[in-house]
Amino acid sequence: AQSVSQHNHHVILSEAASLELGCNYSYGGTVNLFWYVQYPGQHLQLLLKYFSGDPLVKGIKGFEAEFIKSKFSFNLRKPSVQWSDTAEYFCAVNARRGSGTYKYIFGTGTRLKVLA
Amino acid sequence: KAGVTQTPRYLIKTRGQQVTLSCSPISGHRSVSWYQQTPGQGLQFLFEYFSETQRNKGNFPGRFSGRQFSNSRSEMNVSTLELGDSALYLCASSLGGQANEKLFFGSGTQLSVL
Numbered sequence: 703a704q705s706v707s708q709h710n711h712h713v714i715l716s717e718a719a720s721l722e723l724g725c726n727y728s729y730g731g732t733v734n735l736f737w738y739v740q741y742p743g744q745h746l747q748l749l750l751k752y753f754s755g756d757p758l759v760k761g762i763k764g765f766e767a768e769f770i771k772s773k774f775s776f777n778l779r780k781p782s783v784q785w786s787d788t789a790e791y792f793c794a795v796n797a798r799r800g801s802g803t804y805k806y807i808f809g810t811g812t813r814l815k816v817l818a
Numbered sequence: 819k820a821g822v823t824q825t826p827r828y829l830i831k832t833r834g835q836q837v838t839l840s841c842s843p844i845s846g847h848r849s850v851s852w853y854q855q856t857p858g859q860g861l862q863f864l865f866e867y868f869s870e871t872q873r874n875k876g877n878f879p880g881r882f883s884g885r886q887f888s889n890s891r892s893e894m895n896v897s898t899l900e901l902g903d904s905a906l907y908l909c910a911s912s913l914g915g916q917a918n919e920k921l922f923f924g925s926g927t928q929l930s931v932l
Contacts, residue, residue, distance in 0.1 A: 711858070734918045738921075746910075796917050803866075804917040806866075808853070811860045
């Protein structure tokens, strides 16, 4: 079955530190990859997505992610975090088996706390 | 354009009762998905509806059901509530035509089962 793994459940960083959140998926076919973010008290929103082309994608607020097909990974990065990046981050895969319909699968999320 | 609207925002029920949650998607969106969010479990996919038909289903028991109306609004029903059903239930909508579409989420319904 398709699955998405986020190995870091809680991350605490100081402002200006670099961030990398891991995401691995298990699916061999064509995948569409996403990172969503949930700021405190707000609804989930899209941070960035990859579906084809340049494997390094840039999103909002200085975030980027790299798709490495051979490693089934789509890690999220930011060179210098800010206090306002405190949020929960979800990796997601939208894929289908054969001629079936697409299904969105989310990881368990990573709670990031940035200390001012 | 109004966002995804979920009602009610909070619900408190007791074991054995049933509950109905409502979701109004963004105008023009034909796909509505439901997720259960609990700490440590992330978002667990419940089901997806597209043009009034269930297009996908997650691994939840039959106590969890849903439907979609002709105006794309969707309802989710949970019968015979259990303590473990306490969670934030999120609804998401999308146009429904492309695999690389992003989902637009509502604020969720926080269900507490006592």
